[in-house]
Amino acid sequence: MDQDQDLFHHTFPYNMSDVIEKFSSVINASKNIDPNIMDQLARNRSMEDGPFYSLVFMYSVLIVVGAAGNSLVVCAVVRKPSMRTARNMFIVNLAVSDLLLCLITMPLTMMEILTRYWPLGRHAFICKMLGTLQATSIFVSTISITAIALDRYQVIVYPTRESLQKLGAIIILSCIWVASLVLASPMFIWKTLKHHEINLPSYGIDHIAYCLEEWPVEHGRAYYSVFSLVFQYVLPIITVSVAYSRICRKLRYRYVNSSAMGSSSSKGKAGSGSGSQKRKAKDDRRMKRTNSLLVSIGFIFCISWMPLNIFNLVVDFYNPFGDDRQSMMICYAVCHMMGMSSACSNPLLYGWLNDNFRKEFKEILASLCPCVPVEAVRERVGSIRSSISKRRWKKHRNTCVSGGGSAGIGTSKGDTAMRGLVGDQEGRETEERYQEETAMNNATLSTNYRRCTDTTMTENGIGDSLQGDMETTVLTRI
Template identity: 25%
Template structure:
């Protein structure tokens, strides 16, 4: 009975009927797959929409042209491309197992998708560094961190990610179409060797994760120390008021840092934990599909964490929705930079 239901949900055809070397085609049309298609499509649309709002806001308003927001802009660009390019292609591969664009396009897609994910992670590290410098040395922050320096860091970060991905794909025989281990025509499957999975675990997860965790831990300690200093200098008349303000600041900082760390670990740990339990990992496996989408989800949540929680983003969204952005780019989103 179960076999009959499975055969009804999956119709076996061929990717290219005129080609003898064509792969077998699996068109998944069951109700579960249709619900999955709708859900993932909504995730892709939301990812594009949210990150597009961030990009328009920071690009349009002069008041938002700061080094920190430039990093958020770079993060939003990477996440936007994930939702606009990577997610739709992966959705189609879930519904239809065939690849219709040739081996060269398969290589390009693999490089671009991994580049965008790595660039998004690299920007998260840069944001952590920027926030640490801003809170540990606020008086010299404006002189040490400038838009030009941040622009150079962003270019170097994207370049490093591109070089790393090219090396990784080349060593796994997926960069050149002639080297790709494709069993039949119409297949685009990534095979990751166990040795390079370990290397990727170190450079793409452990190192960035350690940097982010250490920096945000230091940020929280500095924030608590500064809050205690505020309580110490407040006089008796305003002691309770200052204590409430500093306590509120501590609570807000703790919540923000907790969300950042939790989402980051929740999106990345399952993929590497599950992948280490097998000798080789392929992009066609269910384990890869489920946990790689958790990483993609990080691109959907990033604008919520790094932008929507800010007052300037809520104000800019109102200007965008009401079409007031066409009036002037010098509209004030807040009285002063915060």
């Protein structure tokens, strides 16, 4: 008999009276609870362990990598006054919006996917603000990418126009944030927090809350998905594609013309054939690199955001998942992570591939981590020396150009923008080629220009130190 009692208590460790009391409290409390709320809580059950830990791991990787990369971009500009240019402000704005995606949007989305109810209290304002901030950061990120493409388009296709100043950049960035807030405002208006009091102290539950969207019209969420698709994806991808395709055509046209001019001006010179062929081969390689970069930017933007927009449209107009919430949440999480992956790729496309940003990244990493090789510091010293030589070169070049008349000045502006399209390693050779082109268009100015150039380089010992700094690539320096 005693053994049977011990077996019973081992099998049922709780006192039966306590179990009956808790069961009665649940029955009594459930009389005052909306059955729809309990049904929703039951349907919002937690995921299985496999998908749960997989999503946590993948979101954590995206958050850490994206936050680290975009923080480097911001620090590179904040710590160095020379980096605070008007065009770098666009890249910093993109990094700030991506930081919001990494530190706010992704954690909140992961929380909504993995939990069964709203865990952040009873304040409806928090529900509204966080939803609005999530949408705003996405709009700012995509519009900033569009602004960078348009800025590069203006610099390369219309190099003689007045360059963008810091005040103009600040105004444009302010408009981007205001427009993004306006586009995200429906989330603030129609987001609401529904909380229900539940008296279940035995289970540590006193209320259940849901952060929901309550649209005033039927299919309101579907209409907003179409609206977001147009302004967050379709218009930006069209603008970026058109801008970069025009840039590619302009670069190809200039390289073809410059190659023709260079070959015609070098006729009759000894050994000019091999030099012209080498320059043409280098131009072809630079052209391929530039085209590859532009295509990569457009392709990554398109692929990153396409799945999430398609998922929203399909689920809002026709939900193929039915009551299978786990499958729907897993599919949504994968699409959402693909969109958020742009926050990890943007620091590479707009930061690491930028020569100036890459140098700053190496310096920051060298100062933070002793294991970073000292080559980064040596490279910076060489850059400082080259920049000094560059300033001395510009001073004497401007002196020569200032005496050449208005036509010469116009040519100088166009050549400066044109020289910004090639790589740093072929700087001096490209400079000589553009001097030859200028000679064909304006012989007098070119003669004075080259004479002053040769004198300056001889007197000041600039020589090969100009190589790598006479050419600043728009796509890798701006």
